[in-house]
Amino acid sequence: MSDVLVIGAGIVGAACARALAARGAQVTLVDRGSPGTATSAHGEGNILVSDKGPGPELDLARYASTLWPDVVAQLADELGPRFPSLEYDRKGGLVVATTEAGAEPLRAFAASQRDSGVDARPVSLAETLELEPHLSPELAAAVHYPEDAQVQPVVATEALLASARLRGVTVRAGCEVIGPLGAGNRLGGLRTSDGVLHADAVVVAAGPWSGVVAERFGAPVPVRPRRGMVLVTTRMPHRVHHKVYDGDYFDATQSVDAALQASAVVESTAAGTVLIGSSREQVGFDRRLRVEVLRAIAERALRLFPFLAEASVMRSYLGFRPYVPDHLPVIGSDARLPGLWFATGHEGAGIGLAPATGELLAELLTGGTPLLDPRPFRPGRPGLATDAGPTEAAPDDAQVAS
Amino acid sequence: MSTAAGRRHVAVVGAGPAGLAAARAAAEAGARVTLLDAADQTGGQYWRHPAEPLDHLGPDDLSVQHGWRTYRAPDDAVRSHPSIDLVTGAQVWAAEQHDDGPRLHVLVGPPDDLDRDALTLAPDAVVVATGAHDRTLPFPGWDLPGVTTAGAAQALAKGDRVAVGGRVVVAGSGPFLLPVAATLATRGTSVVEVLEASGARALARGWLPSPWRVTRSAGKLIELAGYASTQLRHRIPYRVGSAVVAAHGTTRVEAVTVARLDGGWTPVRGTERTVEADAVCVSHGFTPRLEVAIALGTRITPARFVAVDDRQRTSNAHVWAAGETTGIGGVDAALAEGWLAGHDAAGGDPDTADARRAVHRRQATREIAARLARAHGIRPGWVGWLSDDTIVCRCEEVTAGRLRETVALTASTDPVSVKLTSRAGLGICQGRMCSPAVSSLLGAPDALEARPVVTPVRLGDLARAGSPTTKRTTSHGTRPGDEHSTPERKDTP
Numbered sequence: 001m002s003d004v005l006v007i008g009a010g011i012v013g014a015a016c017a018r019a020l021a022a023r024g025a026q027v028t029l030v031d032r033g034s035p036g037t038a039t040s041a042h043g044e045g046n047i048l049v050s051d052k053g054p055g056p057e058l059d060l061a062r063y064a065s066t067l068w069p070d071v072v073a074q075l076a077d078e079l080g081p082r083f084p085s086l087e088y089d090r091k092g093g094l095v096v097a098t099t100e101a102g103a104e105p106l107r108a109f110a111a112s113q114r115d116s117g118v119d120a121r122p123v124s125l126a127e128t129l130e131l132e133p134h135l136s137p138e139l140a141a142a143v144h145y146p147e148d149a150q151v152q153p154v155v156a157t158e159a160l161l162a163s164a165r166l167r168g169v170t171v172r173a174g175c176e177v178i179g180p181l182g183a184g185n186r187l188g189g190l191r192t193s194d195g196v197l198h199a200d201a202v203v204v205a206a207g208p209w210s211g212v213v214a215e216r217f218g219a220p221v222p223v224r225p226r227r228g229m230v231l232v233t234t235r236m237p238h239r240v241h242h243k244v245y246d247g248d249y250f251d252a253t254q255s256v257d258a259a260l261q262a263s264a265v266v267e268s269t270a271a272g273t274v275l276i277g278s279s280r281e282q283v284g285f286d287r288r289l290r291v292e293v294l295r296a297i298a299e300r301a302l303r304l305f306p307f308l309a310e311a312s313v314m315r316s317y318l319g320f321r322p323y324v325p326d327h328l329p330v331i332g333s334d335a336r337l338p339g340l341w342f343a344t345g346h347e348g349a350g351i352g353l354a355p356a357t358g359e360l361l362a363e364l365l366t367g368g369t370p371l372l373d374p375r376p377f378r379p380g381r382p383g384l385a386t387d388a389g390p391t392e393a394a395p396d397d398a399q400v401a402s
Numbered sequence: 403m404s405t406a407a408g409r410r411h412v413a414v415v416g417a418g419p420a421g422l423a424a425a426r427a428a429a430e431a432g433a434r435v436t437l438l439d440a441a442d443q444t445g446g447q448y449w450r451h452p453a454e455p456l457d458h459l460g461p462d463d464l465s466v467q468h469g470w471r472t473y474r475a476p477d478d479a480v481r482s483h484p485s486i487d488l489v490t491g492a493q494v495w496a497a498e499q500h501d502d503g504p505r506l507h508v509l510v511g512p513p514d515d516l517d518r519d520a521l522t523l524a525p526d527a528v529v530v531a532t533g534a535h536d537r538t539l540p541f542p543g544w545d546l547p548g549v550t551t552a553g554a555a556q557a558l559a560k561g562d563r564v565a566v567g568g569r570v571v572v573a574g575s576g577p578f579l580l581p582v583a584a585t586l587a588t589r590g591t592s593v594v595e596v597l598e599a600s601g602a603r604a605l606a607r608g609w610l611p612s613p614w615r616v617t618r619s620a621g622k623l624i625e626l627a628g629y630a631s632t633q634l635r636h637r638i639p640y641r642v643g644s645a646v647v648a649a650h651g652t653t654r655v656e657a658v659t660v661a662r663l664d665g666g667w668t669p670v671r672g673t674e675r676t677v678e679a680d681a682v683c684v685s686h687g688f689t690p691r692l693e694v695a696i697a698l699g700t701r702i703t704p705a706r707f708v709a710v711d712d713r714q715r716t717s718n719a720h721v722w723a724a725g726e727t728t729g730i731g732g733v734d735a736a737l738a739e740g741w742l743a744g745h746d747a748a749g750g751d752p753d754t755a756d757a758r759r760a761v762h763r764r765q766a767t768r769e770i771a772a773r774l775a776r777a778h779g780i781r782p783g784w785v786g787w788l789s790d791d792t793i794v795c796r797c798e799e800v801t802a803g804r805l806r807e808t809v810a811l812t813a814s815t816d817p818v819s820v821k822l823t824s825r826a827g828l829g830i831c832q833g834r835m836c837s838p839a840v841s842s843l844l845g846a847p848d849a850l851e852a853r854p855v856v857t858p859v860r861l862g863d864l865a866r867a868g869s870p871t872t873k874r875t876t877s878h879g880t881r882p883g884d885e886h887s888t889p890e891r892k893d894t895p
Contacts, residue, residue, distance in 0.1 A: 033816075034816030034819060035816075036814070036816075036819050037816050037818040041818050041822060082811060083811050083812075084812075084823045084824070152822070154818075154822035154823055155822070158814060158819060162812060162813065165813070173816075229854075231855075231864070234830050234858065271798075271825065271828070276861070288498065288499050288699065289496060289497075289498055289499075289697060290498065291496050291498055291507055291867050294496070294855075294864050294867065295864060295865060295866075295867045298862075298864035298865040298867075299865045302861060302862070302865050308862075309860065309861055309862030309865070310860055310861075310862060311860065311861050312858045312860055312861075313858060313859050313861055313864060314832055314858045315854075315855055316855045317854070318854065
């Protein structure tokens with residue numbers, strides 16, 4: 001008997017389990033596959049405030065941004081120096097507009113973020129090239145975000161899981177949820193491929209599969225997979241120092257063609273490879289490669305960093321983000337089925353938002369007082385009532401492939 | 403991209419034995435064929451040949467070019483057939499599945515050329531004949547200069563006729579050790595010992611104690627009889643149930659430790675002896691090159707081969723596979739499978755005499771492939787010769803100790819997670835070399851990770867990818883005995 005069952009051992013599930021265990025809950029984490037190998041293993045490890053406009057998601061991101069350094073220090077302390085490095089790096093983000101049409105919206109967006117407390121610094125061309133000497137000088141505007149950070153997402157997930165285990169959490173891999181367990185209108189656990197598991201509460205943290213899992217509880221949420229691709233180059237001397245991406249997504253949001261949106265997101269990793277993203281497509285869980293997507297990413301990246309033309313791409317990977325129509329994570333209890341909770345729908349921001357999501361959910365579930373207003377994220381909010389579809393993209397929509 | 407005439411367009415990836423046979427059979431069955439190979443020459447890994455005319459070689463050299471006549475026939479046919487467009491130096495870097503069929507994205511030219519021609523094919527059928535590469539298990543000291551794969555040593559000896567050292571130990575598992583030793587011996591190298599890891603019992607179960615005896619009756623799978631006699635002439639000791647368990651040296655190999663193995667390939671303590679050698683050639687069989695097949699969505703068997711039916715059809719209705727991608731069976735299997743695949747991919751009649759003969763030949767060679775696997779298959783005990791500081795992933799310099807430690811710390815043996823936490827397999831070769839060894843260490847099956855980019859490609863080439871092909875220079879490459887061919891302009895397929 002556990003107090004809480006968490007479905008999905010990606011970074012969000014791991015963070016929730018760890019935060020619940022820290023509050024004394026008996027937690028079992030189940031995953032139908034291997035922990036940390038799906039969405040969490042197929043992104044860039046973004047911890048960003050730069051891509052979020054004023055509102056609840058930015059509040060959550062700023063909260064997460066303050067939590068991360070402490071989380072990294074705690075994990076290092078608990079897991080010891082031999083544990084692989086999380087490669088947490090507050091490297092800062094640099095958002096650029098490559099067209100005049102994109103310049104003014106970028107400046108206005110940054111100004112609105114500043115009003116919400118984000119450190120968003122418009123920089124001149126000379127300052128930009130000082131930050132990124134290999135960037136193409138054909139720029140209309142640039143904004144520097146010193147708070148943006150990066151983490152190695154799989155190590156971060158495994159570290160949160162290892163820490164959760166130290167706090168008594170049981171992790172069951174290869175355990176698939178079949179359906180709910182319970183008498184009357186109260187969830188009492190799960191029927192799984194490994195048998196019956198009892199609990200007072202169940203948290204769905206199954207990323208892009210959360211919609212499928214929720215169906216099994218008869219409590220649908222409109223979480224859908226949104227596919228993204230990332231290119232990885234061979235190692236090279238560090239020539240990209242920040243997370244650099246194009247802010248021309250304003251154009252993309254005007255487009256009614258939601259099939260494929262690509263924007264340039266370029267950054268180095270600690271190992272010396274360069275990650276080049278990103279794309280967004282709604283094609284279900286289709287894993288088939290599309291060269292047109294790679295080309296679109298490559299074209300845009302070369303506009304920012306022409307020197308990359310000779311860089312060798314040694315692999316590409318694709319993953320699925322948990323997309324929700326109103327672009328806000330789904331965190332909280334579901335009034336339709338007491339005992340059912342959600343921590344999902346982070347789209348491309350799940351790595352960065354995981355610790356804040358874990359804290360928020362654990363406070364709510366254990367009857368505490370969260371540091372952040374949880375109401376905008378509740379599963380019963382109007383924005384989730386109808387599936388508005390991907391074309392009504394908010395400005396935070398066209399970037400970043402976590 | 404069917405032609406106006408309505409002929410089927412068959413793309414064959416790989417111009418080794420299987421690919422050459424497939425191209426020829428497809429063309430003879432009426433298809434238009436594009437035959438692609440990344441190398442400058444046809445023949446693949448198996449029919450490697452020196453880059454100069456054969457007539458200049460002596461009789462010993464000729465014996466090295468085994469199966470030469472078997473190669474010349476399909477190669478001549480491929481070059482002279484008007485329906486076959488042979489493109490060498492052609493790297494397939496991506497393969498797409500569309501609802502109306504596959505697309506192959508190809509770059510043509512030397513890999514370091516900054517302006518390679520891009521070619522995009524949309525054939526009705528693809529025959530995957532991408533072959534296999536050497537599989538080498540790590541051991542302490544295997545990263546010293548002087549340790550090579552047997553395949554590389556063979557290639558050097560055959561292609562450039564350069565020997566790898568003066569005193570060579572050949573070690574590993576499989577009948578390939580013998581031809582390698584023979585090739586080296588004809589280059590004036592002293593082959594000190596040939597060490598086969600499988601013990602006499604496994605060999606008897608799979609083959610017979612004397613591999614050359616089997617092959618004679620089984621129809622010259624790898625023409626071992628010739629090697630056996632060469633070996634005899636050069637008096638090379640062939641020891642079974644033994645392995646090189648360490649190589650020693652400062653700037654290069656100076657000596658190796660040889661030990662006896664038990665039936666599970668665990669080194670037997672107390673049997674170690676030191677052998678002076680300045681080179682070690684290692685081969686533990688072959689790993690099929692599956693990138694194109696995986697990208698095309700074909701079903702892969704648990705043993706990591708492309709699953710095919712009796713006509714070499716895969717689970718993708720547009721894709722056939724032949725040769726080592728479907729099982730390590732040697733050249734005769736590859737030729738039979740290639741023929742069947744090409745014939746069927748072209749829509750050829752499955753009921754002709756030729757087709758029935760090919761099916762029969764393929765059945766016989768399948769039996770031999772199964773024997774090979776039984777006799778020489780890798781046993782798990784080999785990890786016993788690794789020390790903690792043995793590098794397992796050479797690209798990222800990950801040691802066996804670090805890999806085990808990472809697994810213990812994260813409590814995960816999932817290949818995706820271990821790769822990203824340990825970095826094993828994240829380097830330039832993307833795990834092509836170390837993945838089998840890492841999987842053995844993890845006790846987890848090989849990770850069938852799709853590599854959507856089949857082979858490294860420049861970002862600049864990617865940015866131009868997929869645009870309609872306008873023009874291209876067809877290069878048929880050269881082969882020994884040929885005049886240097888003048889590149890000719892051809893129409894776009």
